Amino acid sequence: MLQEIRERAQGWVAWAIIILISIPFAFWGIDSYFGGGAEPVVASVNGTEITERAFNRNVNRTRVQLRDRLGNAYDPALFGDARIREEVLERMIRETLLLENSEAMGLRVSDQAVRAAILGEPAFQRDGAFSNAQYEQVLRRQGLTPAAYEESLRRQLLMTQLPRAIRETAFVTDALAERSLSLVRQQRVLAYMPVPSTAFEERVQAPSDEVVAAYYDEHPEQFATPEQVRVAYLLLDATTLSAPDQAIAEATLREQYELRLDEFTAPQERRVRHILLTVPADADQATRAATRERLQAIQEHLRDGESFAEVAAEVSEDPGSADSGGALGWISRGSLDPAFEQAVFALEPKTLSDPVRSRFGYHLVEVLDVRGGEPQPFESVKEDLIADLRGGGSEGIYFEQAEQLATLTYESPDSLVPAAETLELEIQESDWIDRSGGEGLFAHPKVIGAAFSEEVLARGNNSELLEPDPDKLQALVLRVADHREPSVRPLAEVRDDIVALLEAQRAAEAAQAEAEAIAERIRAGQDLAEAAEDFEAIETGRVSRTTSELPPEVVQLAFSLPRPDADTERRIGSTSAEDGGDAFVVVVSEVIDGDPAQLDEAELEAEASVLERALASADIDAVLAAMRARAEIEREPVVSDEPF
Amino acid sequence: MAELTTDDETVEAIKKWWKENGTAVIAGLVIGLVVVFGWRAWINHQEQVGQRASLAFEQLLMAANRGQHDAAVKQTEALIDAHAKTPYAALAELTLAKVRIAQDDLDGAAEALRSAVERAPNPGLAKLAAFRLARVLIANEAFEDALAVIERHDDGGAFSADFAGLRGDIALAQGETADARAAYEAALAGGAGLSRLIELKLQDLPAANDRSS
Numbered sequence: 066m067l068q069e070i071r072e073r074a075q076g077w078v079a080w081a082i083i084i085l086i087s088i089p090f091a092f093w094g095i096d097s098y099f100g101g102g103a104e105p106v107v108a109s110v111n112g113t114e115i116t117e118r119a120f121n122r123n124v125n126r127t128r129v130q131l132r133d134r135l136g137n138a139y140d141p142a143l144f145g146d147a148r149i150r151e152e153v154l155e156r157m158i159r160e161t162l163l164l165e166n167s168e169a170m171g172l173r174v175s176d177q178a179v180r181a182a183i184l185g186e187p188a189f190q191r192d193g194a195f196s197n198a199q200y201e202q203v204l205r206r207q208g209l210t211p212a213a214y215e216e217s218l219r220r221q222l223l224m225t226q227l228p229r230a231i232r233e234t235a236f237v238t239d240a241l242a243e244r245s246l247s248l249v250r251q252q253r254v255l256a257y258m259p260v261p262s263t264a265f266e267e268r269v270q271a272p273s274d275e276v277v278a279a280y281y282d283e284h285p286e287q288f289a290t291p292e293q294v295r296v297a298y299l300l301l302d303a304t305t306l307s308a309p310d311q312a313i314a315e316a317t318l319r320e321q322y323e324l325r326l327d328e329f330t331a332p333q334e335r336r337v338r339h340i341l342l343t344v345p346a347d348a349d350q351a352t353r354a355a356t357r358e359r360l361q362a363i364q365e366h367l368r369d370g371e372s373f374a375e376v377a378a379e380v381s382e383d384p385g386s387a388d389s390g391g392a393l394g395w396i397s398r399g400s401l402d403p404a405f406e407q408a409v410f411a412l413e414p415k416t417l418s419d420p421v422r423s424r425f426g427y428h429l430v431e432v433l434d435v436r437g438g439e440p441q442p443f444e445s446v447k448e449d450l451i452a453d454l455r456g457g458g459s460e461g462i463y464f465e466q467a468e469q470l471a472t473l474t475y476e477s478p479d480s481l482v483p484a485a486e487t488l489e490l491e492i493q494e495s496d497w498i499d500r501s502g503g504e505g506l507f508a509h510p511k512v513i514g515a516a517f518s519e520e521v522l523a524r525g526n527n528s529e530l531l532e533p534d535p536d537k538l539q540a541l542v543l544r545v546a547d548h549r550e551p552s553v554r555p556l557a558e559v560r561d562d563i564v565a566l567l568e569a570q571r572a573a574e575a576a577q578a579e580a581e582a583i584a585e586r587i588r589a590g591q592d593l594a595e596a597a598e599d600f601e602a603i604e605t606g607r608v609s610r611t612t613s614e615l616p617p618e619v620v621q622l623a624f625s626l627p628r629p630d631a632d633t634e635r636r637i638g639s640t641s642a643e644d645g646g647d648a649f650v651v652v653v654s655e656v657i658d659g660d661p662a663q664l665d666e667a668e669l670e671a672e673a674s675v676l677e678r679a680l681a682s683a684d685i686d687a688v689l690a691a692m693r694a695r696a697e698i699e700r701e702p703v704v705s706d707e708p709f
Numbered sequence: 710m711a712e713l714t715t716d717d718e719t720v721e722a723i724k725k726w727w728k729e730n731g732t733a734v735i736a737g738l739v740i741g742l743v744v745v746f747g748w749r750a751w752i753n754h755q756e757q758v759g760q761r762a763s764l765a766f767e768q769l770l771m772a773a774n775r776g777q778h779d780a781a782v783k784q785t786e787a788l789i790d791a792h793a794k795t796p797y798a799a800l801a802e803l804t805l806a807k808v809r810i811a812q813d814d815l816d817g818a819a820e821a822l823r824s825a826v827e828r829a830p831n832p833g834l835a836k837l838a839a840f841r842l843a844r845v846l847i848a849n850e851a852f853e854d855a856l857a858v859i860e861r862h863d864d865g866g867a868f869s870a871d872f873a874g875l876r877g878d879i880a881l882a883q884g885e886t887a888d889a890r891a892a893y894e895a896a897l898a899g900g901a902g903l904s905r906l907i908e909l910k911l912q913d914l915p916a917a918n919d920r921s922s
Contacts, residue, residue, distance in 0.1 A: 080734060080737060084737065084741055087741075088741075088745070166831060166833075170796045170830040170831050171755075171759055171795055171796050171830065172759070172763065172796055172797075173756065173759030173760045173762070173763045174760070174763060175760040175761070175763045175764040175767070176760060177764055178763070178764070178767060226763075230766070230770070230800045230803070230804075231803075231837065233770055233773075233774060233804075233807075234770075234773075234800070234803040234804050234806070234807045235807070236806065236807040236810040236811075236818075236841070238810060238815075238844070238845070238848045239813075240848050241844075241848070245906050245909075248906070248909040248910065248913060249909065251909075251913070624912060625912045627914065627915050628913065628914075628915050630915055676903065676906070679902060679903055680902055680903060682902070683871070683901070683902020683903065684837055684840075684902065686902075687833070687836070687837065687840075687867045687868045687871060687902070688833040688834060688836075688837050688867070689833070690833075690866070690867040691831075691832060691833030691836055691866060691867035691868070692831070692833050694866050694867060695832065695833075
């Protein structure tokens, strides 16, 4: 058999095999042998797969967007993870469907359109114009090559092409816009009559015990109280950590003062005058000695009482100061020749120095005046020290204590007492709260979530450290102090409520029956005033749909009654009395359509464009529904991953 | 095949094999390459044609949106001439219909939409074009034609509620208020577009029975 294979291997079979193997290479490259197939798929649309990886990426992006939009209000527990996943998957299926159909149909995106989209993208622009460097930089930051980016952009554009074509070709005929406006602007002339249920309250019978009991049995949900907890908690709050009236020891302040003495000390400055005899940098020993001696001679003259200013003007070789009597003005450290500076700041004020050597030559210096250098006295900075200690200190103390609080409550999970004693915090108790939250701190979803968590509620442990508002330095640890299972309040407790409720119901029913009776009499031909008996009819004149002057249920009924016609000149209806309010009798005597002739072009155009947009989006939905009906869509049920 | 004992014999055997099969191998290779490259060239050509049509359509849309009606009409003709086999022919007809409406030419719009229905590259788009066609026909009071279009394209699936709304309009125009009411109610129940307008139309109908008169 091996022999046979060897023979065949050199014949046409081998070639056939080689050609077969090479075809996929020619079309799809080496990728078709590796990768693909192994990745988990969450849905497929006509064979196009939505991978779990792409799906999860989209879910995460949606969460981030939600969080950005909602800020602190965002709570993963409130935005059901399953709901987000479901919505994202639906959106991806919709997009895939659109893309798949567009491709199958033969829609394409031209290179010009791709280029225009890139040129128009603000992220790629610098100073309002497209910049190639910027383009490449942005892509590199996202780890994309231009080819990959352009490909994905092309898909994006392809996906939007068909919906855009449908939207932009939607039209509304003038007749349709006119009809719509004439209906929207329709006015009706009516009269209405309130029949208040309060008028019947006295007349209704009190419900019997059996009726009350039956109501109680039939509506247990109305008397249910939800599951509730009362929590004990330790609250750490940076704003109350060091109370404002708490004294800070004088010693502490002194210590701080000494530590920060430099901050309170302005740098010393000295007013100086000098006489300079220059020495060239390359001068020899003898020249220097000679210059020094000359200066010593001048020093003698000055000691003998000659005027410094005059001598300076005469002999000083410093062109900047000679004319002003050698005055250099106020100088501080760091601005002059180091040797000179050292001499200046070592000199007693009002004394003349010996010759001082600097890189310019030899100087005689006199310090005229000194200022600064003394620290501000303790008393004048004391207030600042106190303020700084409180502000800067409390934040540090907060974080330190918060950490301690977390550790202590974790180490003894069945009690808050150790932590309370160590940190000198008071154990506080909340009111009863249910899952919909309570007051203040307990309105926050994180806190509610912790109070009702398995760990805290079922196991009776301390919660972890909770920081409800990230903008505040506030932390708490709570544990359940008391727990109420959901229950139904006993009949005796709610009896009065039920009686009141049933009486209101009966009164409303009576009002409604009366309204209908009045309506019936009007239909039979009585006029309004006669039929109304005790109640008052109100004539409104013309009323439009959007009026806010009449009760909404009157307007609603008035505009849903049929048009009066030749046979029946009036249309009459009655409403029910909602929530123990009023029942109404409504009589429509005339319908006046909005007159398109009275509308100007602008109004018609605005109406047309509103209708056009509504039509366009309905058209897009319907086309997608048609695609969907013909597509083969397989999808996994959405499984929630761990909320984060 | 006998055992090949020497190199010479091996070479000889290969040469012999090549003499017998060489032409076939080369022919096979050539055919293979021609098929592969030809296929790629064909795909490439298709892509180019598609892109040209796509560009022409974008330009047409732009002209239509700017209200350049004459230019849009000419561009539609040119696009259909050059790219009748692409899906853009149907989209161009949809655009032309909008231009015709803007020109108050209901007949022209109907003609363009009829053509769009026929050229539609996808059943969903065919229904869309039919829905728009029926609306134009109703506006033109060609109720029988409109009903015929609706009958042909309403298969109970997508657009069915929208078609029901149009049936209501036709019935109302013909004075059949009971039929109009039923049709509008069906349209609302099926989730037709412009549901608010349909609601208003429904409320505006004369009484179906005299219970509230």
